[in-house]
Amino acid sequence: MSLKHPIGIDLEDLARQDALTRRAKSALSYFVLGLFVLISVGPILYVISPAFRESKSLFSYPPQWLPNSFYLGNFKFLLTETNYIRWGINTLIFATSVTLISLVIDTLAGYAFARMNFPGKKLLFGCILATLMVPIAALLAPTYLLVRNLDRWTFGLIGLDTFGGLIIPMTVSPLGVFMMRQFIETLPKGLYEAARIDGASEWRIFTKIVLPLMKPAVVVLGIFVFMQQWANFLWPLVITTKDETRVLTVGIATLQGQFVTNWGVIAAATLMTIAPIIMVFLFFQRWFVQASVAGALKQ
Amino acid sequence: MSQIDQNKVLIDWQELSLTDEEFRRARSRYKLRGLIPVMGFLGPFLLLWSVFLAIPMLWSIWLSFNTGGLIDEAKFVGFDNWSRMLSNDELVRSLKNTAIYVVIAILTVFSLALTIAGLLNSNKRGQNFFKVALYFPLLVPPIMAGMIFFFLTHYDMGIINLVLQATNHEKLNFLGDNPNALLTIVSLEVWRGLGFWVLFFLAGLQSIPSDLIDAAKIDGAGSVRRFRKISLPTLRPLLLFAVIIALIFNFQLFDSVQVLTKGGPVLGTTSVVWFIYKRLFAFQDIGLAYATSVGLLIVVVVLTVAAYGFLGKRSEN
Numbered sequence: 001m002s003l004k005h006p007i008g009i010d011l012e013d014l015a016r017q018d019a020l021t022r023r024a025k026s027a028l029s030y031f032v033l034g035l036f037v038l039i040s041v042g043p044i045l046y047v048i049s050p051a052f053r054e055s056k057s058l059f060s061y062p063p064q065w066l067p068n069s070f071y072l073g074n075f076k077f078l079l080t081e082t083n084y085i086r087w088g089i090n091t092l093i094f095a096t097s098v099t100l101i102s103l104v105i106d107t108l109a110g111y112a113f114a115r116m117n118f119p120g121k122k123l124l125f126g127c128i129l130a131t132l133m134v135p136i137a138a139l140l141a142p143t144y145l146l147v148r149n150l151d152r153w154t155f156g157l158i159g160l161d162t163f164g165g166l167i168i169p170m171t172v173s174p175l176g177v178f179m180m181r182q183f184i185e186t187l188p189k190g191l192y193e194a195a196r197i198d199g200a201s202e203w204r205i206f207t208k209i210v211l212p213l214m215k216p217a218v219v220v221l222g223i224f225v226f227m228q229q230w231a232n233f234l235w236p237l238v239i240t241t242k243d244e245t246r247v248l249t250v251g252i253a254t255l256q257g258q259f260v261t262n263w264g265v266i267a268a269a270t271l272m273t274i275a276p277i278i279m280v281f282l283f284f285q286r287w288f289v290q291a292s293v294a295g296a297l298k299q
Numbered sequence: 300m301s302q303i304d305q306n307k308v309l310i311d312w313q314e315l316s317l318t319d320e321e322f323r324r325a326r327s328r329y330k331l332r333g334l335i336p337v338m339g340f341l342g343p344f345l346l347l348w349s350v351f352l353a354i355p356m357l358w359s360i361w362l363s364f365n366t367g368g369l370i371d372e373a374k375f376v377g378f379d380n381w382s383r384m385l386s387n388d389e390l391v392r393s394l395k396n397t398a399i400y401v402v403i404a405i406l407t408v409f410s411l412a413l414t415i416a417g418l419l420n421s422n423k424r425g426q427n428f429f430k431v432a433l434y435f436p437l438l439v440p441p442i443m444a445g446m447i448f449f450f451l452t453h454y455d456m457g458i459i460n461l462v463l464q465a466t467n468h469e470k471l472n473f474l475g476d477n478p479n480a481l482l483t484i485v486s487l488e489v490w491r492g493l494g495f496w497v498l499f500f501l502a503g504l505q506s507i508p509s510d511l512i513d514a515a516k517i518d519g520a521g522s523v524r525r526f527r528k529i530s531l532p533t534l535r536p537l538l539l540f541a542v543i544i545a546l547i548f549n550f551q552l553f554d555s556v557q558v559l560t561k562g563g564p565v566l567g568t569t570s571v572v573w574f575i576y577k578r579l580f581a582f583q584d585i586g587l588a589y590a591t592s593v594g595l596l597i598v599v600v601v602l603t604v605a606a607y608g609f610l611g612k613r614s615e616n
Contacts, residue, residue, distance in 0.1 A: 025522075029418045030425075036415055037432040040494065043447050044435055046458060050450060109344035118337045119330070131352050133544075133603045137551045137572040138595040141362060141579055141588060142355035145369070169351045177344060202336045231440030233554045234572070238580070249442040253558060256446065263456060270446045277438050285431050289498060 044274065050267035051075075074268035083243040084269060087251035094166055094236070094247050095229040099222050101171040106221065107214065110180025111206055115192060132174045136235050143169055144238055165239050166247075170229060176221055183217040184210060223284070223291040230277065248273050356596065363593040366586030369579065380590035387587060392566045393574040399478075400485055400570065401549045405542065408489045412496030417526055419497070420504045430501070433494040441491065445558030448487045477567035480560050484568055487555050496541070503537045504530060536609070543606035547599055571595055 052071050078084045112118075113125055136143065147169065151159030158164035187210065195205045233249040240246045246254075252269050281288050317325065363380055365373040384390060415433070419426050439447065451457050452473035460470045473483045507530060515525050531538075553572040556562060562569040562577070569577075571591065578588035 026422055029422045033415065033418055033422070033429050036411075036493070037429060039490070040433050040436050043451055043490070044439065047447055047450060105344040105347065108340045112337055112340035116337050116340065118334055127353075128348065129607060130600050130604055131348075131356070132607070133547050134352065134356065134596065134599055135547075135551050137553060137575065138592050138599060139352070139355045139359060140575060141368075141585075141592055142358040143351065144579075146351070146355060146358070168347070172344075172347045172351045174348065174352070202340070206340070227438075231442070233440070233442050233557070234576070237557075238576075249440055252446065253442055256449075256558065263450070266446055267450060270443045274439050274443055278435070281434070281438055282431075285434070289430060289434060 047267050047271050050264055051271045053264055055262050055264040071264075074264040075272070077262075077265050078268050078272070082255060082265075083246070083251065084248075084272070086243055087246055087248045088273075090245060091230065091247040091249075093163060094170075094232075095226050097163070097167045098170045098229045099226045101167070102173050102176055102225050103218060103222055105171065106173065106176035106180050107211070107218065108206075109177045110184055111210060113177065113181040114184035115205075115210075116202065128174045128177065132178060136169070140234070140238060147239065161240055161242050161245050163245060166236060166245055170232065170235060173225065176225065179221055180214075180217060183214065187213055219287055220291045223287055227277075227288075227291070359589065359592050359596060362589040363586075365589065366584075369582060369585060376586060380586040383587060384590055384594070389566060389569060390574055390587065390591060393569040393571050396481060396566075396568060397550060397552060397570045400481060400488075400552055401546060403482075404485045404488045404492075404549055405545045407485070408492050408496055409538075409541070409545075411489070412493055412500050415493075415497045416500035416504055417530070419501055421522065430498065433497050435494070436491045437494045439491065441487075441554035442558055444487055444491050445555045448483065448490075448555075448559060452483055474560055475564055477564060480564060480568045484552070484555050484559060487559070488549065488552070492545075496545075499541060500534070500537075503534050507533050539609060540606055543602050543609075547602050547606075550595070550598065 051074055053069075054071050054073065113121065147158060147165040148160055150165070151162075154164065156162065158168055191209055192205060195209055200208070231249065232247075233253070236247045236250045237253070240250060243251075252266070252273065255269060256266055362368065362373070364375060364377055366376050366380065367374050415429075419429055436444065449457070451459055454460060454470065454472055454475060457473065459473070463470055472479055474480050511529055511533075512525060515529055520528065551572050552570040553576065556568050556570050556573045560568040562573055572595070575588045575591050575595070578584055578591070
């Protein structure tokens with residue numbers, strides 16, 4: 001039995017048509033989304049192919065998508081003939097140190113700006129805010145000269161071709177202080193005031209009350225900083241000239257210059273560098289997603 | 300009543316109260332003592348910030364009036380660097396390239412990201428999968444992204460050209476020709492940045508109250524119309540903020556130029572930061588690098604103050 005509208009429109013038919021267009025629309029949406037997933041993931045997946053092939057087969061015609069043999073020579077070459085492992089360890093030292101140091105100083109400073117009162121606080125915070133996004137690219141010359149001169153003053157701790165020189169200048173991130181301050185300000189004030197009245201010192205309040213509540217913010221900032229330094233290229237390029245302190249990004253860029261024809265090696269290096277971070281990402285994806293948006297959105 | 304009277308008798312208020320002088324001294328002593336924990340918390344950051352950010356910033360202004368300094372002693376040259384800036388062809392070219400790159404990259408990535416965010420917002424099923432999948436390129440450092448693009452776009456070995464060849468099409472010169480090279484670099488940046496902006500705009504879209512959308516639906520507004528009339532206006536402050544952030548980030552174009560083109564072909568992909576780097580470490584006309592750095596610095600600081608001033612105003616409303 002079909003429902004007839006007084007004017008003669010078939011309502012059931014109308015509903016069926018509506019459902020059909022909605023389904024078509026949704027199918028189209030998913031098609032477009034799938035296309036973009038392909039564009040995003042495809043190029044990364046493609047690198048697997050040349051990494052497991054001999055470089056001379058790269059020119060093969062017609063193009064080869066899948067390696068016909070499981071050739072491991074590129075990886076072997078990378079691990080034995082180049083300093084890849086050294087660069088990898090250096091990258092870990094570099095990114096981890098910057099992350100840990102900046103987490104400590106940023107949370108401390110964030111607490112001071114959020115919960116303490118001192119003369120000139122507003123002015124100082126304004127100054128720091130103005131430098132929020134100053135990139136190392138704009139300070140390349142003075143920072144380079146500074147680190148070179150600091151070599152003498154810090155007894156070789158911070159200088160060219162040293163881990164100190166590589167790490168310390170990168171630990172300054174006003175953005176981190178800003179994020180931490182914003183987060184601490186969202187914590188309930190009552191807790192803090194109750195401890196204050198009970199006579200707890202600022203340090204005690206910070207370690208016993210504020211810090212335990214800050215875990216999510218610390219994780220998010222930590223991932224944010226680590227990812228940034230993991231990918232950092234310009235500063236390590238400028239400050240390091242030897243393999244003892246060179247990091248992966250710079251090392252692979254020099255590989256590219258040295259082995260122009262040995263593409264398989266470069267593909268293997270690229271793959272080996274991004275594979276671990278992708279593994280970590282798959283485990284902690286929720287945090288990563290938050291971290292990347294927080295960097296710009298945390299207001 | 301009687302107790303209060305007793306207090307009156309027992310306490311000699313006159314004797315207890317401080318003179319103005321004493322009061323001032325005590326207050327400043329109290330304030331100074333309060334500064335000790337403040338410095339404990341703020342000290343480490345403040346020290347590093349001053350040494351590695353504030354001092355280099357001030358120093359770079361001084362440097363912009365100098366030349367030399369890397370291998371020889373710096374020499375004061377007054378406004379010479381500044382006056383030569385606009386007559387340097389390579390710098391003008393770099394500025395132009397960077398501007399073109401920034402505009403095309405932001406327009407492309409924002410329109411794509413807004414579309415995808417809109418699609419994800421109205422198609423909830425599998426949203427998490429798409430978020431994760433689109434995030435992948437962000438994990439790839441720009442240097443490695445450059446390598447990956449090398450494998451895609453190389454004239455002889457790039458997979459795109461191999462496929463074009465196999466299907467009897469003419470090969471494309473992605474990196475060896477202008478303006479192709481710059482467009483290839485734009486596409487790399489769009490590829491890397493897309494996931495980030497999708498997440499950014501999706502967060503914005505999800506903060507729009509759903510009753511607004513429902514009301515429009517009842518009024519019979521289609522999805523495109525809803526997007527244009529409700530989502531976009533609500534997102535506008537966020538969009539402006541995003542544009543400024545993207546301007547700051549993209550103005551620093553360097554890594555992909557270094558990997559893919561080294562500024563070529565014929566200065567077709569030189570960027571401002573590439574120009575600074577080249578001048579500094581190829582030891583040629585360092586003074587110009589100093590002055591250009593200050594120019595970049597001013598642009599970044601002004602944009603930052605604008606972005607956050609704007610954001611502050613928004614949160615007050």
